[in-house]
Amino acid sequence: MTAIDPAHVVGTGGAIGALLRQYVSQAVAVEEYPLGTFAVNVLGSFVLALVAFGGVGGQLGLLLGTGLAGSFTTFSTFSYETVRLWETGERLRATVNAVSSIVGAVLTIGLARWLLAGLG
């Protein structure tokens, strides 16, 4: 690839990641639980781990890792939704959301590492 401004590469990945996040989070949305955000955060962590452990660097790494996987997942929406659950009295759901998000992400990152080790 010829050298493109990193801002364009990251931004393009970020735009695609944001659109995919909106699509996926709406596709799996349920009432009264932030399942959509959970899904994108776990799935996006898997994709980022494939990029990082797969040794995808340079502009493709910026496009897929920093841009796409970075924007596909979201910490701010996760924080807001968890706080909303807690303050509306759904404290168990808030706790389950907080714990399952990090456990799910860590497990899929481990899965990505394991899959790549099997290929290598």
Next chain:
Amino acid sequence: MPEGASQAVRTIESLVLVAIGGFAGANLRFAAGNVVAGPAGTLLVNVVGSFALGFLLYEARYSAVVSQRTHVVVATGFLSSFTTYSTFALEAIELGVTGGAYVGASYALGFAAVLVGRRLALLVDRGWSR
């Protein structure tokens, strides 16, 4: 314009706004990462983004000042792309034994930032209604 066509235009407009917000949010996160590298930089964008999203969404909840269009471009597009969960989770693993503290600090500060945003939204609404 026929009903179906104007609906299609609204859908396209919404997608374009999300894409523009995503482009800008990812770039600002990338730029912040170049200034403050590693987990500290990720923590910074996640806390700042949680504060801003908390303010915006509570503001939208308390008043009618925030339009649907602003919501789409700023919340769904920009702030959600500015913050990141995937990089945060990967860094937590790479930190090894201190990963748990990183997760705890990120959660505590992120939730606190949303509450500070809520507080600010309340103050702003009181100011405007006077």
